[in-house]
Each structure stands twice: as C-alpha cells, then as structure tokens.
Amino acid sequence: MKISEKLARETLLEMQRRMLRIRLFDERASKMVKRGYIPGTVHTSIGQEAQVVGACMALKSGDHMTGNHRSHGHPIGMGSPLGPLMAELVGKATGVCKGKGGSLHLADYAVGSLGESGITGSSIPIAVGAGLSAQVLGEDRVALTFFGDGTANQGVLYESMNLASAYKLPVIFLCENNFYALSTPSHTVTGGRIVDRAAGFGMPGVRVDDGQDVMAVYDAVAEAVDRARRGEGPSLVEVMTYRFREHSEGLRINVDYRNSEEKQFWTARDPIVLFREALIAAGIATAAEMDAIEAEIAQEVEDCASFALESPDPEPSVAFEHLFTDAYDLEDVL
Amino acid sequence: MSVMTYIGAIGAAQQEAMSADPRVIIIGEDVEANVYGTTGGGKQRAEQGDFVQQFGKNRIRNTPISEEAIVGTAIGAAMTGLRPIVDLSYSSFLYMAMDQFVNQAAKNRYMFGGQSSIPVVFRSAMFYGLNTGAHHSDRPYPMFMNVPGLKIMAPASAYDAKGLLRSAIDSDDPVLTFEAVPLWGAKEEVPDEEYRIPFGVARTRREGCDVTVVGVSGSLPLALQAAEDMAARGVSCEVIDPRTLVPLDTGTIVRSVLKTGRLVIAEPAHRTCGAAAEIAAVVADKAQHALVAPIKRVCALNMQVPFSPALEAQIYPTRERIVAAIEAVCADQLNAENRRVG
Ligand SMILES: Cc1ncc(C[n+]2csc(CCOP(=O)(O)OP(=O)(O)O)c2C)c(N)n1
Ligand SMILES: [Mg+2]
Numbered sequence: 058m059k060i061s062e063k064l065a066r067e068t069l070l071e072m073q074r075r076m077l078r079i080r081l082f083d084e085r086a087s088k089m090v091k092r093g094y095i096p097g098t099v100h101t102s103i104g105q106e107a108q109v110v111g112a113c114m115a116l117k118s119g120d121h122m123t124g125n126h127r128s129h130g131h132p133i134g135m136g137s138p139l140g141p142l143m144a145e146l147v148g149k150a151t152g153v154c155k156g157k158g159g160s161l162h163l164a165d166y167a168v169g170s171l172g173e174s175g176i177t178g179s180s181i182p183i184a185v186g187a188g189l190s191a192q193v194l195g196e197d198r199v200a201l202t203f204f205g206d207g208t209a210n211q212g213v214l215y216e217s218m219n220l221a222s223a224y225k226l227p228v229i230f231l232c233e234n235n236f237y238a239l240s241t242p243s244h245t246v247t248g249g250r251i252v253d254r255a256a257g258f259g260m261p262g263v264r265v266d267d268g269q270d271v272m273a274v275y276d277a278v279a280e281a282v283d284r285a286r287r288g289e290g291p292s293l294v295e296v297m298t299y300r301f302r303e304h305s306e307g308l309r310i311n312v313d314y315r316n317s318e319e320k321q322f323w324t325a326r327d328p329i330v331l332f333r334e335a336l337i338a339a340g341i342a343t344a345a346e347m348d349a350i351e352a353e354i355a356q357e358v359e360d361c362a363s364f365a366l367e368s369p370d371p372e373p374s375v376a377f378e379h380l381f382t383d384a385y386d387l388e389d390v391l
Numbered sequence: 392m393s394v395m396t397y398i399g400a401i402g403a404a405q406q407e408a409m410s411a412d413p414r415v416i417i418i419g420e421d422v423e424a425n426v427y428g429t430t431g432g433g434k435q436r437a438e439q440g441d442f443v444q445q446f447g448k449n450r451i452r453n454t455p456i457s458e459e460a461i462v463g464t465a466i467g468a469a470m471t472g473l474r475p476i477v478d479l480s481y482s483s484f485l486y487m488a489m490d491q492f493v494n495q496a497a498k499n500r501y502m503f504g505g506q507s508s509i510p511v512v513f514r515s516a517m518f519y520g521l522n523t524g525a526h527h528s529d530r531p532y533p534m535f536m537n538v539p540g541l542k543i544m545a546p547a548s549a550y551d552a553k554g555l556l557r558s559a560i561d562s563d564d565p566v567l568t569f570e571a572v573p574l575w576g577a578k579e580e581v582p583d584e585e586y587r588i589p590f591g592v593a594r595t596r597r598e599g600c601d602v603t604v605v606g607v608s609g610s611l612p613l614a615l616q617a618a619e620d621m622a623a624r625g626v627s628c629e630v631i632d633p634r635t636l637v638p639l640d641t642g643t644i645v646r647s648v649l650k651t652g653r654l655v656i657a658e659p660a661h662r663t664c665g666a667a668a669e670i671a672a673v674v675a676d677k678a679q680h681a682l683v684a685p686i687k688r689v690c691a692l693n694m695q696v697p698f699s700p701a702l703e704a705q706i707y708p709t710r711e712r713i714v715a716a717i718e719a720v721c722a723d724q725l726n727a728e729n730r731r732v733g
Contacts, residue, residue, distance in 0.1 A: 186467020
C-alpha cells in the first residue's frame with residue numbers, strides 16, 4: 058500500500074481511528090445483539106472499513122452523505138461520536154435519533170449524515186437533492202451516497218444518475234461492491250459491470266479493485282469530489298470489498314453461498330491490519346503509537362456501550378413527537 | 392379584489408412565493424414552457440414575462456421524466472436549504488414515486504428524531520372526467536391520507552387554492568396538493584394583497600339546519616348546486632368544504648352534524664377507504680347521538696374509469712346523486728313538506 062504524501066500525518070491517523078471505531082463498534086454491537094441488549098436487525102460493516110472511511114475522509118465539513126441498511130460505518134466515517142449512535146441501537150433516550158430510528162435509520166446532521174435507509178436505494182436521490190441545493194444556492198459542498206452492489210440494480214439509481222448528470226450536480230455515487238446482495242452472488246443477477254454503467258450517463262466511472270486499501274479508496278473518491286467541486290458534475294465510484302460477517306447479525310442461512318477459500322482470501326486482506334502495517338513501514342507511526350491508538354478506540358467503544366446501557370429509556374410520549382414541525386392535534390393521532 | 396380562475400390563482404401563488412423567497416424553486420416536467428399553465432402564461436406572460444424570464448433557469452427547471460428521482464431530489468434539496476415546489480402534473484403519476492413519498496418525505500423527520508425538516512410542496516392535478524381514460528384520471532389523495540407525516544390540501548375554489556398554496560410553501564413539512572382540473576376555469580374573487588389560509592380550517596360555504604353536506608375538491612360545487620335544488624324543496628343544507636384533508640377540521644363538521652343530525656359526504660375519490668369514509672367514522676364516533684338518519688357517501692364508484700364520454704360521467708358524484716343522497720337522509724322532512732304543499 059502506498060501512503061499518500063498529500064495527507065498530513067494526523068489525517069492518516071484519523072483514518073485508522075475511524076476504521077477502528079467502525080470495527081470495534083460493530084463487534085461490540087454484534088455482541089450486544091447476541092446478549093439481547095440490541096433489538097431488531099443489525100448489519101455490520103466489518104471488513105468494509107476502508108471503503109467507508111476512504112470515502113468519508115475525502116469529504117469535508119459541510120458536505121452531505123446518505124447511506125443504506127449497512128448503516129453504522131457511514132456516520133462513524135463522517136466523524137459522528139459513538140455514544141449517541143450506540144444508544145440509538147439500544148433504543149435509548151440519548152440515541153442520536155432519540156430512539157426512533159434504530160440501527161437501520163441512523164442520521165447525524167451535525168456531521169452531514171442525512172440519513173441511512175432501510176429501503177435499499179431509497180436514500181440515493183436524497184443525496185442528489187443535497188447536490189441540487191448546493192448548486193441552486195451556490196454553496197461549495199458536495200454530496201455522497203453509499204449503496205450496495207445489489208442495490209445497483211434498482212431503477213431509482215439510474216433516474217438519479219441521469220438527473221445528476223444532466224444538471225451537473227456535485228454528487229458522488231459510491232457503490233460498495235461486496236459481491237453479494239444478501240445470499241445472492243452479484244454476478245448472477247447483474248448484467249455487465251456496475252462501473253461501466255457510468256458511461257451511459259456521461260459521467261466518469263472508476264473502479265477501485267482493492268477496496269481494502271484505504272488510500273486507494275480515498276484517492277478515487279477525492280478525485281470525484283474535486284471534479285464535483287469544480288462544477289463538472291457527478292461520478293460513479295465502485296469499490297470492490299468484502300463483508301467479513303454474515304449479512305446481518307443472527308441471520309442463519311443454510312446454503313453455504315460463500316466458499317471458505319474466498320472468505321480466507323478476503324479476511325487475509327483486513328483493511329485495518331494493512332493500513333497499520335503500511336503506516337509503520339512508511340515511518341508515519343511506530344507500532345507502539347498504533348497500539349496506543351487501538352487502546353484509545355477500544356476505550357471509546359467501551360465507554361459508548363456503557364453510555365448506551367446506562368441511558369434512560371425514552372418517555373413514551375416521544376413516540377408522538379416529530380411527525381410535523383408545527384403543533385398538531387394529538388387527538389388525531391391517538 | 393379581483394376575479395381569478397382556479398388555475399390562475401395557483402400560478403399567482405407560485406409567483407408570489409418565488410418573488411418572496413429565493414429558496415423557493417419550481418421543478419417538474421415541462422415547467423419551463425409552462426405546459427400546465429401555472430408557471431407564467433396567458434396574460435401574465437405577456438405583461439410580466441414568464442417564470443423563466445423572471446426567475447431564471449436556476450430556479451425554474453425542467454426535469455427528466457423520472458418521478459422517483461424528481462421527488463427524492465426535491466426531498467433532499469428541502470432537507471438541505473431549498474423550499475422546492477414540485478410540479479408532478481397528473482396525480483396519476485404520483486405512484487411512480489411512492490417509495491419517496493412514503494419512506495422519505497413522510498418518515499425522515501420522525502425517524503431521525505426531528506433532525507430534518509422537509510419544506511417541499513408536491514403539486515399534482517386530478518384530470519378526471521375529461522376522457523383521458525384509466526391511466527390519467529386518478530384521484531389518489533386517500534392513499535396519502537393513510538400515510539402519517541404528509542399534509543394534504545384539496546382546494547375547491549380559486550380563493551382557497553391561492554391562500555392554501557402560500558401556506559403550503561411556508562410549511563416546513565411536506566405538503567401534497569391535489570388540484571381539481573374540472574375546476575381549473577372556475578372563477579372567484581381573490582384579494583389583491585397577499586394572504587394565507589391556515590391548514591386544518593374548513594370553510595362553511597352555505598349555512599343550513601337540516602343536513603350537513605361535506606364536499607371535497609371537485610364535488611364541492613356539485614354539493615352547492617344540490618343544496619340549491621333542495622332549498623327550493625324546503626330542505627336547508629349546510630355545505631362544508633374541509634379544504635385540507637390532513638390536517639382535517641373534524642370539529643367544524645362534527646359541530647354542524649350536532650346541529651343538523653344528518654350527514655352526506657361527496658368526493659371524487661373511490662368510496663372504499665376514502666376521505667368520506669374517514670369523515671363518516673369520525674362523525675359516527677363523536678356525534679352518533681345527534682344522528683337521526685344514516686350517513687350517506689357519494690363517491691366515485693369502486694370501479695375503474697372508462698374512456699368513452701358515454702361511460703365516464705356515471706363514475707363520479709353528480710349533482711343528481713348528491714340530491715338523491717340528501718333526499719334519502721331527509722325523507723321525513725320531505726314527506727312533511729309534501730304534505731304541507733299538497
Ligand atoms: C427495497 C428493498 N428491497 C429488499 C430489501 C431487503 N434487503 C435488505 S439488504 C438486501 C441486500 C442488499 O444488497 P447490497 O445492496 O449489495 O448491500 P449489502 O447488504 O451487500 O451491503 C436486501 C435484499 C430492502 N431492505 N429494501
Ligand atoms: Mg452487496
């Protein structure tokens with residue numbers, strides 16, 4: 058892995074911190090699902106940290122991001138503090154969405170995270186809208202939307218790509234290609250390569266073949282972001298990566314749809330290990346410094362879990378708030 | 392005061408809102424050429440220039456034929472600083488964007504714990520009764536009433552259309568307008584100064600004491616005509632236009648039924664699970680003790696819309712069907728009246 062010379066040491070270390078946050082947060086979330094602390098469905102981004110963080114770190118403050126069901130990594134990648142995220146997963150009053158979103162619907166507007174989406178593809182045009190508002194208002198910001206290889210077969214993506222391209226909107230379409238849509242191998246339901254579809258809409262399409270290399274992801278997305286900021290319009294970036302765990306926590310699929318050889322190949326390419334080694338090899342940080350960062354993040358995750366578990370439940374009346382911005386008659390609701 | 396048509400009032404409201412706030416934009420298919428008549432045209436175009444001349448192509452934008460992306464993009468733009476008005480032309484096209492209405496517009500503020508506000512107006516017009524056939528004639532507002540988080544207006548006159556649309560554009564929540572094309576040419580006096588009509592306040596169009604007749608959208612003028620017919624026969628109808636369906640001013644309707652003891656509801660949507668069904672249920676719940684006759688609904692039949700002029704008209708409420716419903720609930724009175732006259 059080649060460490061970018063353009064990036065400050067602190068930025069590089071922050072990348073590793075964010076990847077570690079995602080890894081340890083999701084590992085902890087997985088345990089909390091198993092122990093019954095987190096209800097509902099949880100999809101982890103374990104294995105895909107470089108793809109998430111490389112993309113998010115190419116954005117800057119003021120930019121926007123929308124995500125999907127594999128949802129914790131995106132706000133963490135944008136810099137969202139862990140406590141309110143974990144509290145949201147547990148369903149507590151201190152949750153980032155006050156306990157009304159849950160794992161599938163995280164959003165943290167303070168860091169530009171406009172919302173994850175349980176409906177695959179549904180949040181893609183939301184990012185296009187953020188691009189439109191930037192253009193109409195003449196504001197220097199871009200919007201990035203994450204979606205999976207499975208979701209790349211939804212029509213709304215192509216309506217969105219076409220509209221963004223026709224208007225030259227500052228949008229980055231980021232396909233997280235982990236080769237599977239749940240149990241379905243992507244290539245069995247996908248005609249051609251996803252990246253090649255960009256050409257049909259008159260926008261650049263770039264494929265990052267090694268999405269475990271955070272530098273490669275960062276470079277590709279940074280170029281798309283620069284282009285968007287220059288007013289030259291949207292890009293599609295397809296990142297090849299792999300999820301290390303099952304589609305969702307607790308899901309048991311009887312068919313062995315991913316063979317062990319493939320799994321071994323990818324788990325040997327752990328993005329966090331690769332980046333740690335590259336940083337040490339490039340003399341950016343010592344092993345001891347990297348150990349310290351890992352310990353620091355482990356503590357952060359420890360703290361976020363205690364924060365979540367110790368937080369109070371939301372008041373029942375919170376269920377009846379936030380339907381509209383103005384006062385509404387609760388008699389119509391209850 | 393000056394006299395305006397229903398469609399002219401919509402155009403005028405858009406023009407005022409565009410002039411008042413640079414965050415307001417209009418996007419939709421063919422809005423630049425003013426194909427549907429609400430983005431500058433006719434007299435306005437000649438005298439003051441059309442919307443593109445006035446506001447520029449940055450704020451008046453033709454879109455591709457991509458309803459799902461148009462609606463989603465408008466929602467995203469509303470969440471990040473704009474106040475878009477989306478012209479979806481035919482209400483029948485809303486289905487193409489159902490996911491965006493239901494899963495994004497209606498849910499985002501709620502499920503993100505109040506972090507977002509979504510000030511966007513989705514305008515569409517119900518082209519029914521115009522022999523456009525089954526694909527273009529829909530009146531789908533009840534489907535959206537079933538989705539918490541969407542505000543819905545269905546004006547029946549120029550004055551209401553203008554004032555409600557201004558409130559819709561001011562609203563920080565998503566609003567769907569359902570405009571009645573059969574009323575496009577209907578004229579009404581409209582104040583010259585800017586005004587707004589609040590949501591959730593019904594308009595009593597005619598006072599009466601024997602029966603309450605609620606008319607929604609294009610059925611309201613028919614209800615007024617039916618009331619006129621019945622007045623000649625000694626039955627006094629109170630005619631109410633709810634104007635907005637979400638929020639719905641149930642108070643005005645219930646108070647009226649407490650006075651009259653009878654209720655007829657007319658609307659152009661299909662009967663099953665329509666606005667009339669909802670109003671009937673609320674009245675049955677809150678004013679059952681005052682009812683002296685069953686509640687009658689006069690709706691579009693539970694049937695698809697046929698094309699031929701010889702077939703289509705019988706699908707929707709008519710003045711005659713509303714009269715028949717009033718006759719049915721006022722049978723006692725009519726008998727008494729007949730005895731008096733005889
Ligand atoms: C509209 C819609 N259809 C189906 C689903 C069920 N579903 C959730 S995730 C998923 C697979 C998505 O695959 P992909 O887009 O590749 O993302 P990945 O899970 O691999 O990250 C499916 C089918 C859904 N949530 N929404
Ligand atoms: Mg996938």
